[in-house]
Amino acid sequence: MQILEDLSGISVLDLSGETRVATRPEVPVPVYGERIVEGFRIWDPYRSKMAALLIKSHIAGTFYKLVSDLNLSPASKILYLGAATGTTASHFSDIVPAGLVYAVEFSARSMRDLLVLCTARDNIIPILEDASCPERYGPFLEPVDLVYQDVAQRNQAEIAARNAARYLKGGGALVLMIKARSVDVTADPKAVYKAEVERLAGVEVISSADLRPYHRDHWAVVARKEVERR
Numbered sequence: 001m002q003i004l005e006d007l008s009g010i011s012v013l014d015l016s017g018e019t020r021v022a023t024r025p026e027v028p029v030p031v032y033g034e035r036i037v038e039g040f041r042i043w044d045p046y047r048s049k050m051a052a053l054l055i056k057s058h059i060a061g062t063f064y065k066l067v068s069d070l071n072l073s074p075a076s077k078i079l080y081l082g083a084a085t086g087t088t089a090s091h092f093s094d095i096v097p098a099g100l101v102y103a104v105e106f107s108a109r110s111m112r113d114l115l116v117l118c119t120a121r122d123n124i125i126p127i128l129e130d131a132s133c134p135e136r137y138g139p140f141l142e143p144v145d146l147v148y149q150d151v152a153q154r155n156q157a158e159i160a161a162r163n164a165a166r167y168l169k170g171g172g173a174l175v176l177m178i179k180a181r182s183v184d185v186t187a188d189p190k191a192v193y194k195a196e197v198e199r200l201a202g203v204e205v206i207s208s209a210d211l212r213p214y215h216r217d218h219w220a221v222v223a224r225k226e227v228e229r230r
């Protein structure tokens with residue numbers, strides 16, 4: 001195994017000629033059947049759009065820029081919208097061991113599995129709520145450094161913008177995974193993606209990437225919220 005790139009708790013590894021991304025928890029225990037190699041949890045790009053984005057950025061030579069744009073430190077706070085059973089949230093939990101991942105999920109079935117994960121990881125706060133009603137979870141949250149969204153809803157950009165407006169710190173990053181087919185199954189996916197990006201009010205888009213071959217008709221958008229001037 002060789003470490004090819006490494007920043008802010010995210011590593012790119014060469015595993016016998018295969019490029020993989022990984023995180024390194026204090027106690028390396030698999031969460032969703034992923035491989036553990038020399039203490040690293042191998043982050044599956046087919047199961048996690050964030051892992052797909054990271055691998056694609058490594059191939060494009062923009063890994064350091066992307067990870068720097070996320071501006072994460074071990075004590076960062078993350079608002080995760082659409083946490084499902086915690087596949088990707090568990091890797092964010094590795095990246096912020098002294099911070100918190102607020103994991104919002106509205107499916108009671110997924111939340112049941114997420115709660116099992118939370119008993120083993122005390123930096124994930126499970127919130128059974130609808131991400132399109134951000135005012136409902138205000139009492140549980142403090143301002144966050146990163147909003148990560150993967151909710152596959154018709155109004156994905158609007159949900160992201162409303163959560164970022166309410167909870168993202170000035171200068172903080174938004175990562176939005178856009179699933180074109182959730183917005184409009186009949187339209188050209190690229191046109192849907194462009195229209196969604198235009199709906200992202202209150203943040204400046206700094207990069208975007210098509211997630212093929214790992215996820216078809218999905219785009220990742222990274223944006224930054226302006227620092228408020230007094």
Ligand SMILES: C[S@@+](CC[C@H](N)C(=O)[O-])C[C@H]1O[C@@H](n2cnc3c(N)ncnc32)[C@H](O)[C@@H]1O
Nearest residue numbers: 082083084087088105106107130131132150151
């Ligand atoms: C594609 S899955 C997320 C996978 C997960 N992000 C991962 O990588 O581990 C989308 C999840 O978003 C949840 N979801 C969809 N709309 C939501 C909403 N409005 N509020 C909260 N969760 C939502 C779904 O129940 C589903 O679990």
